[in-house]
Structure formats: C-alpha cells, structure tokens
Amino acid sequence: MNPIKSNKRMSGRVIRLALFYSLILSLTHSFIASAHVGSSGVIVQKQVGNYQLLISVKPPDVVPGTAIVTVFVEQGRVSSIGARPIYFRSGDKGAPTHDILTPVEANRYEGDLWLMDSGSSSIELSIDGPDGKQQVIVPVVAMATALREMPQGTGLALAAMGLLLVVMLITIIGASNSDGVLLPGQKAPATLGRRRLVGMGVGLAVIVLILTGWRSWWTSTAEDYRNEQLYQPTRIATSARVTNAQRQLTIQFDTTGFGSGRRSRRLFSFMLPDHGKLMHAFLVRTPGLDAFAHLHPERRDTLNYESTLPLLPGGKYLLYADVVYRSGFAETLTDTVEVPSLKITAETAANAKPTDVDDSWLVTEPMGVKANAVNVPHLDNDMVVCGKPGASVKLSDGSTMIWMDKPSQILEAGKLYLLKFAVADAQGKAAALEPYLGMGGHAVILRSDGTVYIHLHPVGTYSMAAEGSLVNRIADTARTFHYPNAARFRDSIDTYVTKLKTLPEVEKNKLLTTSMPGMSHAMKTNNMVEFPYAFPRDGHYRIWVQVKRNGQVLTGVFDTQVNDALLN
Structure with a gap:
C-alpha cells in the first residue's frame, strides 16, 4: 500500500473532529505548568x-x-x-x-x-x-497557577459603595442611640446631640475594628494562597561535564526552601516509572532547535539523575524532564544547560554507548530554512497528500516520514488537530512500525522560544503512570492514603526499572503494554501514528515524531506556523 495514495477520503472520525474545533478554547500563555509547559x-x-x-x-x-x-x-x-x-x-x-x-x-x-x-x-x-x-x-x-487582579474600575465602585454603607450605618447607630430615649411629645434634652455623637463614635470604632479584622483575615488568606497553594515548579540544577572522554548530564533536585510551603514539597522517593522510565529528559539546542535528544537518566540516589550525552554539538540547550509521583502528580522540570563541545575520534564515537538503550537523538537543520529546500524539516509546500498540504522528511534508515491530513499550511491556535504521520520505505510502500516504549510512537512539540512544550502520546496529553496511579487509588476502598516505607518503595521501583532493561525488546514491550491497557491505541494501518493536540497559542513550532522500525528509533522533524484564529 502506498501511504501517499491511500486515505483518499476523510474518515468519519476526522469529519466529526471538525465539529469539535470550536470547543477548544485558547490555552494559558503562562510558562508555568505542572504536567507540561504552556499547555494547560x-x-x-x-x-x-x-x-x-x-x-x-x-x-x-x-x-x-x-x-x-x-x-x-x-x-x-x-x-x-x-x-x-x-x-x-x-x-x-x-x-x-x-x-x-x-x-x-x-x-x-x-x-x-x-x-x-x-x-x-x-x-x-x-x-x-x-x-x-x-x-x-x-x-x-x-493546581492554582494564576492570581486574579480586580479591575480598577470595579475596585473604585466597590470602595465608594462600601464607604456609603459605612456612613449610613454610623448615622443609623447615632440616631438610634439618641432618638430611642424620647417619648412621643417629649422635648429633646440638651444632651441629645452629645448622645448622638457618642453613639456615632462608638459605632465608628466598632466598624473600624471589624474592618481591621476582616482586612487581616483577607491578607492572611491571600498570602496563604500565594505562598502555599500557588503552584511553584520544582527547581533543578543541571550540568554537563566531560568525564573519560564522554559528557555526562547530571540533573539534581534543588531542595532549597523546602518546608516553606506545601507548594515546594515533593516526595522524591516516591517516583513512578512512566513507560518503564523514571525520567524522560528532552534536550533541544537553542536558538535554532537543530539538535534534539530524548534521554532516560538513571537514578543515582533520591535527588540525583545522570545520563551519558550522545553525539550532540556543543551549545546552550533547553531541558524538559518529565516525572510522575506516586500520587499521580505529573510534572515537567525545566532548566537550561551549557553542553561543552567534545572532539573525539571515529573509533571512540563508534564505541560510545548511551546510558539507556532507548535513548535517541537527532541533529538537523535549524528552524527558518526555506520551505522548498531539499530534505530539511520546513516542508509545508513539499507535497500534496490527497489534495491537502503535506510534508515529508527522510529518516536515518532511508525511509520517509509523511505528515498526513494536514488541514492547511498555517494552523490555528486553539483548534484540536489530529496530527497523523505515516512511514514509507524507499519504494513508497507502507513500512510497518514496532512499539516504542510500549506505544505506537511519541511526539514532542516545542514553540520556537521554548515557552510551549508538550510530550504527546497517541492517546493524548497525559501520563500512563498518572492514570495507573489514580485508577488503583480509586479501586482502593480506604478513605485516606498512607505512603509505604520510602526506602523499600524506591528500591522496588529501581529493581523493576533495571529488570526492564535486561528483557528482550518483545518481552519488554509486552510487559509495558500489559501494564498500561488504558493507553492502547491501535492504528488501522501499521505504518501510521497519530496524536490529538491543540496548539495553545500562535507562533512557530517544531514537531519531533519518534517511531521504531527494525529495532531502530527513528525521528522525523517538522516545522509549522500557527496563527491566532482571529487572524486567519
């Protein structure tokens, strides 16, 4: 089957997706997010x-x-x-x-x-x-990720109304303190005015005390929200150094400030493996986004993770590290790291081994190249697939990855798209794909300035480990949850992760697939993978699509422009 000639009519599912477009609102522009960055x-x-x-x-x-x-x-x-x-x-x-x-x-x-x-x-x-x-x-x-400021006009109007109510209340108190002592027809005593003023003074004092207490409570509540509830991402310290002619990446959790509030506390001993890995770390060189790595650092101790860097060029890199805690709380840790350049011989390069067999990387052209260039990622005008704009890129094994069903050259922010990619061999025939970490594929989407990042799976934007943790918790009849011994839990997880590394690929994928039945997403054709996603804001985006074929992880990279819906 030729994937370029196939899919000549839009499936009913894609037609129905069009009805769903208007439902997806523009997402937050904040850089702070828990499970990913910039995509709430x-x-x-x-x-x-x-x-x-x-x-x-x-x-x-x-x-x-x-x-x-x-x-x-x-x-x-x-x-x-x-x-x-x-x-x-x-x-x-x-x-x-x-x-x-x-x-x-x-x-x-x-x-x-x-x-x-x-x-x-x-x-x-x-x-x-x-x-x-x-x-x-x-x-x-x-998680609370924003503070709401009252509009200035609303604040002034409420202040004026409050002042009017206070004046009216003081006047009522003064009148009731004086007029209430007179009988019908009785002449007002000379002290009436003084009694009215005393009543108004006492009323004013009581109201001031009430407002002062209310103000103190409000300030305390706002401070508690800001310091205790407002989400603060976990801080990490990342470094890359040369050791024995190899570069080592170290990611260390920064516990400075722990104890100042629950927003900064994390139970680092209670990490869950997601797709068999405790951490998925993505490195992207800035500003051109021309070097990319998907790594799986090993846990050395509770706070330190390490990984051998592949043959990436030196420079400044953006780091996004995905982790999941026992509670199902998924978090993306962010940092920048300066990777030193390293000159090594061809023999040393050939003998270099990654920390994890599932590590992968790619060096390609930077963003901004012309759309009609050959074998470079920005290919919006490269081809037409069944009457629609398409894009294709050569993979490292000689096959071709094709972006199918792209609705237009420029996409719209806030709309849900089904990003569909197919792989064809050198003869243009469908190339069967193998599971990669128990799934049909993975994708990473990054805005050119790094403020939007998402790690996608065929079933969507969430984590397998988070789903498993929450499903098991719901099955638990206990009202409250009690964490097990931290050391034993950590050791059991490390043993499981180590065992996965020793299994043959078929057995490993079978075990991973069995452990996450909710993330099964079989494609009708075995050379395709698809990802549902709504771009949260306008800008230039780069998409890395990772699949596996003949035991090799293949990475295709595509660029696209996303505009505000109102501008299209």
Missing part, C-alpha cells in the same frame, strides 16, 4: 468498550474553580454521561456524586465541574447507553 488542560482520545471518545478537560487556573469538561462521542450510542472529580488523597469514598453533562448537538456533551482543592486528581466519566456502561479516568492536575 488534558486531551484524551480513548476506545472503551463500544465507545470511542474524544475528551477535553480544561482545569481552572485558580482553585477552587470550575473545570470545563467536553466529551465528543466518535463511536457508540450514548444516553448519558456523568462526571465527577476524584482526588488522590480522599479516593472514591470521599468523592461527590456524578454531575450529568449536557448534550450539545452532534454527540457532544459538556459540563462544568468544581475542583475544590489543589493536587493530583482525576475526572471520572460514567458512560451509559445502548452499547453498555463504561467508565473512563482522566488524570488532571488541579
């Missing part, structure tokens, strides 16, 4: 029973607040969908009842859910209909 919310595409669902959860950036839940039923007959938040700390027993989502035209359901507390949580969807009952768990990190 969760997008999930799942097959459960006879239902295929496309789910969007946009959590609030101020907690307590409401999360916007949207479910599009791509396949299956649904009568109703209920949703409720479940927190890791309280579990199923401490969760509220389901709120019924409102059906909105073509198989679309919407609703708002209150998230009352910060931390690791999930949205449980209960689907009911002629095709059976099913439940879906969507991991959500509910």
Whole structure:
C-alpha cells in the first residue's frame, strides 16, 4: 500500500473532529505548568468498550474553580454521561456524586465541574447507553497557577459603595442611640446631640475594628494562597561535564526552601516509572532547535539523575524532564544547560554507548530554512497528500516520514488537530512500525522560544503512570492514603526499572503494554501514528515524531506556523 495514495477520503472520525474545533478554547500563555509547559488542560482520545471518545478537560487556573469538561462521542450510542472529580488523597469514598453533562448537538456533551482543592486528581466519566456502561479516568492536575487582579474600575465602585454603607450605618447607630430615649411629645434634652455623637463614635470604632479584622483575615488568606497553594515548579540544577572522554548530564533536585510551603514539597522517593522510565529528559539546542535528544537518566540516589550525552554539538540547550509521583502528580522540570563541545575520534564515537538503550537523538537543520529546500524539516509546500498540504522528511534508515491530513499550511491556535504521520520505505510502500516504549510512537512539540512544550502520546496529553496511579487509588476502598516505607518503595521501583532493561525488546514491550491497557491505541494501518493536540497559542513550532522500525528509533522533524484564529 502506498501511504501517499491511500486515505483518499476523510474518515468519519476526522469529519466529526471538525465539529469539535470550536470547543477548544485558547490555552494559558503562562510558562508555568505542572504536567507540561504552556499547555494547560488534558486531551484524551480513548476506545472503551463500544465507545470511542474524544475528551477535553480544561482545569481552572485558580482553585477552587470550575473545570470545563467536553466529551465528543466518535463511536457508540450514548444516553448519558456523568462526571465527577476524584482526588488522590480522599479516593472514591470521599468523592461527590456524578454531575450529568449536557448534550450539545452532534454527540457532544459538556459540563462544568468544581475542583475544590489543589493536587493530583482525576475526572471520572460514567458512560451509559445502548452499547453498555463504561467508565473512563482522566488524570488532571488541579493546581492554582494564576492570581486574579480586580479591575480598577470595579475596585473604585466597590470602595465608594462600601464607604456609603459605612456612613449610613454610623448615622443609623447615632440616631438610634439618641432618638430611642424620647417619648412621643417629649422635648429633646440638651444632651441629645452629645448622645448622638457618642453613639456615632462608638459605632465608628466598632466598624473600624471589624474592618481591621476582616482586612487581616483577607491578607492572611491571600498570602496563604500565594505562598502555599500557588503552584511553584520544582527547581533543578543541571550540568554537563566531560568525564573519560564522554559528557555526562547530571540533573539534581534543588531542595532549597523546602518546608516553606506545601507548594515546594515533593516526595522524591516516591517516583513512578512512566513507560518503564523514571525520567524522560528532552534536550533541544537553542536558538535554532537543530539538535534534539530524548534521554532516560538513571537514578543515582533520591535527588540525583545522570545520563551519558550522545553525539550532540556543543551549545546552550533547553531541558524538559518529565516525572510522575506516586500520587499521580505529573510534572515537567525545566532548566537550561551549557553542553561543552567534545572532539573525539571515529573509533571512540563508534564505541560510545548511551546510558539507556532507548535513548535517541537527532541533529538537523535549524528552524527558518526555506520551505522548498531539499530534505530539511520546513516542508509545508513539499507535497500534496490527497489534495491537502503535506510534508515529508527522510529518516536515518532511508525511509520517509509523511505528515498526513494536514488541514492547511498555517494552523490555528486553539483548534484540536489530529496530527497523523505515516512511514514509507524507499519504494513508497507502507513500512510497518514496532512499539516504542510500549506505544505506537511519541511526539514532542516545542514553540520556537521554548515557552510551549508538550510530550504527546497517541492517546493524548497525559501520563500512563498518572492514570495507573489514580485508577488503583480509586479501586482502593480506604478513605485516606498512607505512603509505604520510602526506602523499600524506591528500591522496588529501581529493581523493576533495571529488570526492564535486561528483557528482550518483545518481552519488554509486552510487559509495558500489559501494564498500561488504558493507553492502547491501535492504528488501522501499521505504518501510521497519530496524536490529538491543540496548539495553545500562535507562533512557530517544531514537531519531533519518534517511531521504531527494525529495532531502530527513528525521528522525523517538522516545522509549522500557527496563527491566532482571529487572524486567519
């Protein structure tokens, strides 16, 4: 089958996706985010029973607040969908009842859910209909990431109204203190005016005390929100040094300031492996984004992770390291690191071994090259696939990766896209893909200035480890969760990760696939991989797509322009 000639008609699923476009709001522009950078919310595409669902959860950036839940039923007959938040700390027993989502035209359901507390949580969807009952768990990190400032005009209006109410209340107190002592027809005594003034003075003093106490409470609450609840990303110290003719990357958790508030506390002994790795570290050279590495540093101790750097050119690199904690809290750690240049012989280069067999890297052209250049990533005008703009790039094994079904040369911010990529061999025939870390593929999307980063999977924007942790917690009947012994837990995880490294590739992928059934996302054709995503803001983006073929990790890189929807 030739992937360029295939897919001549748009599938019904993609047609239905068009109806979902208007539902995806523009995402936050903040650099601070917990599970990724600059892309708030969760997008999930799942097959459960006879239902295929496309789910969007946009959590609030101020907690307590409401999360916007949207479910599009791509396949299956649904009568109703209920949703409720479940927190890791309280579990199923401490969760509220389901709120019924409102059906909105073509198989679309919407609703708002209150998230009352910060931390690791999930949205449980209960689907009911002629095709059976099913439940879906969507991991959500509910964290306060913003402060709301009152508009100046509103503040002045409220201040004026408050002052008027205070004046009226003092006047009423003074009048009641004086007029209340007179009988009908009785002449007012000479001390009446003084009594009125005394009453007004006492009333004013009481009101001042009340307002002072209220102000103190308000300031304390605001400080608690800012210092205790407002999300603060974990700080790390990253360095690259030359040791024995090899460069070593060290990532150390910075515990400075621990104890100042729960926002900065992390249980580093309780890390969970995601796709069999405790950490997924992505290095991208700036400013051209022309060198890329997907590494899996080893844990040396609770706070230190190390990895041998591959044959990357020297320079300044952006670092994004994804980790997941026992509570299901997923976090992206960010830093910059200066990688020293290293001149080595061809023999030394050939004998160099990565820290992890699944490490991969690519050096390519920088962003900004002309669109009609040959074998470079910015190829929006490179080809037409079934009447649509397409892009292709040569892979390291001689095969070609093709960006299928690209709606237009310039994409729109806030719209949900199904990013679909196919691989063809040198003869243009479909090239079968193998699982990579238990999945059909991985993708990394980065804005040119580094302020938007996301690690994508075929099922969406969330972590397998987070889903597994929350699913197991919901199955636990205990109202509260008690952490096990930290040392034993850490050792058991290290043993599991080490065992995975010794397994043959087939057995390793089988074990990983079994451990994350919720992330199964089989493609109809075995040479394709797809990722649902909504670009959160306009700008230039680079996309790295990673697949595996004949035991080799292959990385395709594509550039695209994203404009504000109002400008298109």
